[in-house]
Amino acid sequence: MPIFEENIYFGSPVEQFKAHSDEILGVIHDVCFSPFHILGPKVNAFEDDFAQWHDSPYCVGVGSGTDALTLTMKAMGIGKGDEVITVSHTALATVASIALTGAKAVLVDIDKETCTISPKKIETAITTNTKAIMPVHLYGFPCDMDAINAIAQKHNLYVIEDCAQAHGAKYKGQKVGTIGDAGCFSFYPTKNLGAIGDGGGVITKHADIAQKIRQLRQYGWNDERIGEYASGVSRLDALQAAVLSVKLKHLDNDIAKRRTIAAEYDRLIDWSKFDRPKESENCKAAYHLYVIMSPRRNGLIEAMKKENVFLGVHYEHSAHKNPGYKEYIKLPDDGLTVTEHMSNVVVSLPMYPELELSKVAKITEFLNEF
Numbered sequence: 001m002p003i004f005e006e007n008i009y010f011g012s013p014v015e016q017f018k019a020h021s022d023e024i025l026g027v028i029h030d031v032c033f034s035p036f037h038i039l040g041p042k043v044n045a046f047e048d049d050f051a052q053w054h055d056s057p058y059c060v061g062v063g064s065g066t067d068a069l070t071l072t073m074k075a076m077g078i079g080k081g082d083e084v085i086t087v088s089h090t091a092l093a094t095v096a097s098i099a100l101t102g103a104k105a106v107l108v109d110i111d112k113e114t115c116t117i118s119p120k121k122i123e124t125a126i127t128t129n130t131k132a133i134m135p136v137h138l139y140g141f142p143c144d145m146d147a148i149n150a151i152a153q154k155h156n157l158y159v160i161e162d163c164a165q166a167h168g169a170k171y172k173g174q175k176v177g178t179i180g181d182a183g184c185f186s187f188y189p190t191k192n193l194g195a196i197g198d199g200g201g202v203i204t205k206h207a208d209i210a211q212k213i214r215q216l217r218q219y220g221w222n223d224e225r226i227g228e229y230a231s232g233v234s235r236l237d238a239l240q241a242a243v244l245s246v247k248l249k250h251l252d253n254d255i256a257k258r259r260t261i262a263a264e265y266d267r268l269i270d271w272s273k274f275d276r277p278k279e280s281e282n283c284k285a286a287y288h289l290y291v292i293m294s295p296r297r298n299g300l301i302e303a304m305k306k307e308n309v310f311l312g313v314h315y316e317h318s319a320h321k322n323p324g325y326k327e328y329i330k331l332p333d334d335g336l337t338v339t340e341h342m343s344n345v346v347v348s349l350p351m352y353p354e355l356e357l358s359k360v361a362k363i364t365e366f367l368n369e370f
C-alpha cells in the first residue's frame with residue numbers, strides 16, 4: 001500500500017482554485033457578461049491592486065511572465081548586440097526572454113548557499129555591451145540585491161528582477177520587484193499568484209518604461225491608437241485579471257501558509273542526509289518551491305512515485321544545455337560549477353498553501369528513512 005491513496009504533486013493549482021472557488025466563479029461570470037474581455041476595467045483594477053500591494057507606482061499586465069521580461073527589456077532599448085547577465089540555473093523562460101529581444105544572455109554561476117546569482121561572478125562578466133543584470137529570485141529566495149544594485153550603479157546597468165517565483169518575497173523587508181528598475185512576474189497557474197491560464201505583469205518605478213510596455217503590449221499603439229513602435233500583442237485578459245484580483249486578496253495569507261509548511265519541513269527533515277538553500281538574514285523567502293538537495297535525487301523521485309508523491313526538479317536542464325539557445329548564450333571561462341552540481345541534486349518537495357502539515361510529516365518520515 002502506498003503512503004498516500006491520492007496523488008500529491010509538488011504544486012497544486014486545483015487546490016488553490018478549490019480554496020476560493022465561489023469567489024472565482026462569481027467574477028468569471030461577471031466578466032463573461034461584461035463588454036470587456038481583454039484589457040478594460042478588470043485589468044486596470046488588477047494593475048492598480050498589484051501596484052499597490054507592492055507600494056509601486058506602476059504595473060502593466062501582459063500575456064505571460066516571459067513577455068513581461070521581454071517587453072521590459074525592449075522598453076529599455078535592449079536588443080541585438082547587447083548583453084544581459086543572468087543565471088543558467090533558472091526556468092528556460094528567463095533566457096528565452098533575452099533571446100527574444102535579440103540580445104545575448106551572459107550566464108554566470110550561482111551561490112551554493114542560496115542557489116541565486118553570485119554577485120562575485122557578475123562583475124567579471126561585464127563588457128562594453130552589457131546593458132542589464134537580471135537576477136532571478138529562484139524558488140522564492142531573494143537575491144543579494146544590495147550587491148547587485150551596487151554593481152549596476154557602478155557600471156550604469158539596468159536591474160530587471162525576474163520575480164516569476166517570488167511574489168511576496170522580501171529583501172531587507174522590501175518586496176522583491178521594487179528593488180531594481182523593474183520587477184517581472186508570471187501568473188502561470190502554479191506560481192505564488194496564479195491565474196487560470198497565462199498571464200504576466202511588470203511593476204516599475206519608471207513612468208517612461210511603464211508607458212512604453214503599455215504600448216509594446218499592443219502593436220506599439222499610443223493613446224490615439226497610432227502605432228509608434230512596431231510590436232506584437234501580449235495583453236492580459238479580463239478573466240485572468242479578475243481571478244488574480246480575487247487571489248491577490250489571499251496572497252499574504254497564502255505566503256504565510258507556505259512559510260509555515262517550509263518551517264515544518266525544516267524542523268522534520270534529517271539534515272545529516274540532505275541540504276537546502278538557506279534564507280540569509282536579509283531574506284524572507286516566499287517559498288514558491290521547497291527545494292532540497294540529495295545526491296540520490298533520481299532514486300528518491302522514483303521511490304516517492306510509488307507512494308503517489310510526484311516531486312519536481314527545478315532544473316535538470318540548465319539553460320545552457322538547451323541547443324536551440326546556443327547562439328544567444330555566452331558562458332564564463334571558469335565554467336558553471338555550482339550550476340552543474342545543483343542540476344544533479346535539486347528536488348522540489350510538495351509545496352502549496354493548502355498542503356496539510358500531516359502530509360508534510362508523512363513525506364518527511366519517508367524521506368528520512370530513504
Ligand SMILES: *Cc1c(COP(=O)(O)O)cnc(C)c1O
Pocket residue numbers: 064065066067090091093094136162164165186187188198199200
Ligand atoms: C515561470 C517562470 C517564468 C516565465 O513565466 P511564463 O508565464 O511561463 O512565461 C520566467 N522566469 C521564471 C524564473 C519562472 O519560473
